[in-house]
Amino acid sequence: MSSNAVYNKTTSMDKRIRVLVAKPGLDGHDRGAKVIARALRDAGMEVIYTGLRQTPEMIVNAALQEDVQVIGVSILSGAHNAIVPRVLDLLREKDMTDVLLIVGGTIPDTDAVRLKQQGVAAVFQPGASLEQVIEFIRSSVKQPA
Amino acid sequence: MSKPLAVQASPSLASTQTLSGLPLEESYGPEHLASAGAERPGEFPYTRGIHRSMYRGKLWTMRQFSGFSTPEETNRRYRYLLSQGQTGLSVAFDLPTLMGYDADHPASLGEVGKCGVPISSLEDMETVFDAIPLGDVSVSMTINSSAPVAWCMYLAAAEKQGVPWARLNGTLQNDILKEYIAQKEYIYPPRPSMRLVTDVLEYATRHVPKYNPVSISGYHIREAGSTAVQELAFTLRDGIEYVEWALARGLDVDDFAPRLSFFFNAHNDFFEEIAKYRAARKIWAHVMRERFGAKDERSLKLRFHSQTAGCSLTWQQPYNNIVRTAIQALAAVLGGTQSLHTNSLDEAYALPSEQAVTIALRTQQIIAHESGVPSVADPLGGSYFVEELTHKIEQAALDYIRRIDDMGGMIPAIECGFPQSEIADASYRYQQEQERGDRVTVGVNRFTEQQEQPLEILQIDESAEQKQVEKLTRLRARRDNACVTEALQTLRTAAAGDANTIPAMLDCVRAYATTGEICEALRDVFGSWQETSVL
Numbered sequence: 158m159s160s161n162a163v164y165n166k167t168t169s170m171d172k173r174i175r176v177l178v179a180k181p182g183l184d185g186h187d188r189g190a191k192v193i194a195r196a197l198r199d200a201g202m203e204v205i206y207t208g209l210r211q212t213p214e215m216i217v218n219a220a221l222q223e224d225v226q227v228i229g230v231s232i233l234s235g236a237h238n239a240i241v242p243r244v245l246d247l248l249r250e251k252d253m254t255d256v257l258l259i260v261g262g263t264i265p266d267t268d269a270v271r272l273k274q275q276g277v278a279a280v281f282q283p284g285a286s287l288e289q290v291i292e293f294i295r296s297s298v299k300q301p302a
Numbered sequence: 303m304s305k306p307l308a309v310q311a312s313p314s315l316a317s318t319q320t321l322s323g324l325p326l327e328e329s330y331g332p333e334h335l336a337s338a339g340a341e342r343p344g345e346f347p348y349t350r351g352i353h354r355s356m357y358r359g360k361l362w363t364m365r366q367f368s369g370f371s372t373p374e375e376t377n378r379r380y381r382y383l384l385s386q387g388q389t390g391l392s393v394a395f396d397l398p399t400l401m402g403y404d405a406d407h408p409a410s411l412g413e414v415g416k417c418g419v420p421i422s423s424l425e426d427m428e429t430v431f432d433a434i435p436l437g438d439v440s441v442s443m444t445i446n447s448s449a450p451v452a453w454c455m456y457l458a459a460a461e462k463q464g465v466p467w468a469r470l471n472g473t474l475q476n477d478i479l480k481e482y483i484a485q486k487e488y489i490y491p492p493r494p495s496m497r498l499v500t501d502v503l504e505y506a507t508r509h510v511p512k513y514n515p516v517s518i519s520g521y522h523i524r525e526a527g528s529t530a531v532q533e534l535a536f537t538l539r540d541g542i543e544y545v546e547w548a549l550a551r552g553l554d555v556d557d558f559a560p561r562l563s564f565f566f567n568a569h570n571d572f573f574e575e576i577a578k579y580r581a582a583r584k585i586w587a588h589v590m591r592e593r594f595g596a597k598d599e600r601s602l603k604l605r606f607h608s609q610t611a612g613c614s615l616t617w618q619q620p621y622n623n624i625v626r627t628a629i630q631a632l633a634a635v636l637g638g639t640q641s642l643h644t645n646s647l648d649e650a651y652a653l654p655s656e657q658a659v660t661i662a663l664r665t666q667q668i669i670a671h672e673s674g675v676p677s678v679a680d681p682l683g684g685s686y687f688v689e690e691l692t693h694k695i696e697q698a699a700l701d702y703i704r705r706i707d708d709m710g711g712m713i714p715a716i717e718c719g720f721p722q723s724e725i726a727d728a729s730y731r732y733q734q735e736q737e738r739g740d741r742v743t744v745g746v747n748r749f750t751e752q753q754e755q756p757l758e759i760l761q762i763d764e765s766a767e768q769k770q771v772e773k774l775t776r777l778r779a780r781r782d783n784a785c786v787t788e789a790l791q792t793l794r795t796a797a798a799g800d801a802n803t804i805p806a807m808l809d810c811v812r813a814y815a816t817t818g819e820i821c822e823a824l825r826d827v828f829g830s831w832q833e834t835s836v837l
Contacts, residue, residue, distance in 0.1 A: 183397035183413050185486025187835075188527050188613075191726055192733045194837055208835040209486055210409075234397055235652070235762065239412020265651060265759060283617035283650040284746050287737050 184234035196287040213243040232262040321571035322529035330686035338689035343679035347587035350680035351638040352603040357676035363641035369394035369419035373429035376419040392442040394418035402821025405770035415766035427455040437465040441472040447489040449476040473514040479540040484526035494828035505804040524567035527729020535702030559601035568630040577691035579637030608634040609643040619745035623647040797827040
C-alpha cells in the first residue's frame, strides 16, 4: 500500500465505491485478484490492492485505514475455511460490520453456503463473470445520500 | 400439433487470430514453407523432435502430478497410480512446504495438506516413498524456493533405501525465476535464490548425474495469463539466465546442459501449441550452440514435460473438461513432449478425485495406444500452416528475448516488473475478450445450462493439519537437538560464504532438521523478498 493512498483520502463528496482487493494466506496465484482489481477500477471504483500474503489482521487494518466499503478476498488454496471466519471476527471486533466482505476463488458449494451463513455477502466461484461481481457490488453498497 | 422449433443457423465462430493474438490467414500454401528446414526429426535444430523415431523408441512418460493431505495418504495415491500403469511420479507439495514453513508455523494455518503433501522433515519424505523403489521410478518434484531442502531430503531418503545416487532419475523444478514472474512462491531475493539454484545444479552435475536439477517452466507463466509467445520467450530467457550462472560457477556447458529440462503448458489453441513446442526446440538448439558454444548434441536438445491448461478448465459443465484435456494432450504429443500430465475434469473445484484422475490417465493411454498418433515422428512437419506458425512464434519470441537481453538479463527485467506487467496486460485482455463474448467458452458464455450436475469432489481431511503438527512435536522431542543446532549453524556459515550449500544442507536433513528450520537459517543470511505488485 503506498502512503499516497492514505494521504489522498477521498472526501465524502466523492461517490466512488472504495474496494480493498486482498490476497490472504500463502497462495501466490494472483491472476484473479489482479483481473478483478482492474475490472473494478475500469468500472469507476477506487481500488486498493494489498499484494500477496496478507494475514486477516493486515487485511482488516488496511480496510479500516483505507475506509473501504467492500473487501474482496481471493483464495485459491483451499484455506478459506480457516481464513475467512477470522476476517469476519475481526470486522465484528472492530465494529466494521457495515463493510461488505466478498470472497472469490475455488470454493466448493458446501463451503460457499457455510461462509455466507457466517456473514460473507457473496462468494464468486470459478466461471463467475466480471460483470456479475461489479453488479453485485454496485447494488449492495449503501451510498451516502 | 406442437409449435415448430426455432432452429438457429450455425454461426461463424472461426477466429481470425490465434488464442495469443497472432493473425491467421484463410489458408496457407507453398510460399509459407520458405523458413522451414529440410531436416528430419532428430537432426539439428530439432524443430521436428529430439529423436529420429520419437515415440517408437519410447513413449512419453505418463506422469500425474499429485500430493495431498498427509505423507501417508499421498503414498497410498502413488501406489494406486503406479498400479494403474502410470510410469513416473510427480510430487505436489503443500503451500507451507513450498514457502519454507513447517506445519506448525502460524502462517501454515489452514494450508497444510491442501494443495499438496506437507513435507516438514526427512521422516515425511521417507513415508511418501515407503515401498516405492527410488532407483526404479523417476520422480519429479514441483518445488522451487525450498527446492534444495526437498532435494536433500529426497537424496537422504534414497540413502536410507540403499539406492546409490547415480541411479536416481527424476526432475527437480528448482526454477526460481518464474516464481518472481508468475507463481509468486519465492522466499529470498532473486540473487541469493539464483545462487541456491546453481548450488543444486553444480552438486547434481558432480554427484547425481542422471538427475535433472532444473525444470525451466513456462507452465505457470501461461497459467498466470500470458500468451503462448510470452510463455515461450520468458521461459527460454530464464533458461539462458541459468546457463549463464552455471558457467560463471565454472562448470563446462556440456557437463550440465544435457540435464536441463523444460516444462510447458498445453493450452486450447491446438496448432499454436504445436508450433510453440517446435519453435522452443529450434531456438534452444541455436542458443546453446551459438550463444554458449555447446558441442555435445545432448546439450542442444530441448526436452520437455507438458501439462494441459488448468486455467482452461471450467466450473460449468465439468465433464466437458475431459474433452478439452484430450485435445490439449494431443497437441503436446504432436509437439513431441517427453512427459505429460493430463488434468482431471474436477480441477476447477478441488484437487482431483481418484475417479477423475483415472479418466485423465486413461486419456493419455487412449492417445498412446488407440489413436495411431505416436507411430510417426512430427507428422505435422511440412504442413504449410504449422511451419509458418512455428516461424511466426519463433520470431516473436526472439524479439522478447532481445528486449530482455537489452535490459541486462532476466533479473533486472523482473526487478523493473517487465514480464509481470506483460502478463497482467495479457490476462486482462483475455478476460475482457471472454466477457465480451469474442472468445467462446462452451458452457460459460455460450451453450450454457441452467442446472449444473453435482460432482463428487475430493475432501481434504481437516485433521491432516493436526496429525502433521503432532508428528512434528514428536520428532522435535525425539531427535538429537544439539546435532540439529550445530548442522544449522554450519549451513548459515556456508550460506554466508561462497561454498556450495548442499553438503551442509544434507547434514541438516540427515539430522532431521525441518524444512522450516532450514529455510529460516537461510532467511537469516539472505533476507526475504517482497514484490512490488504490478496491477
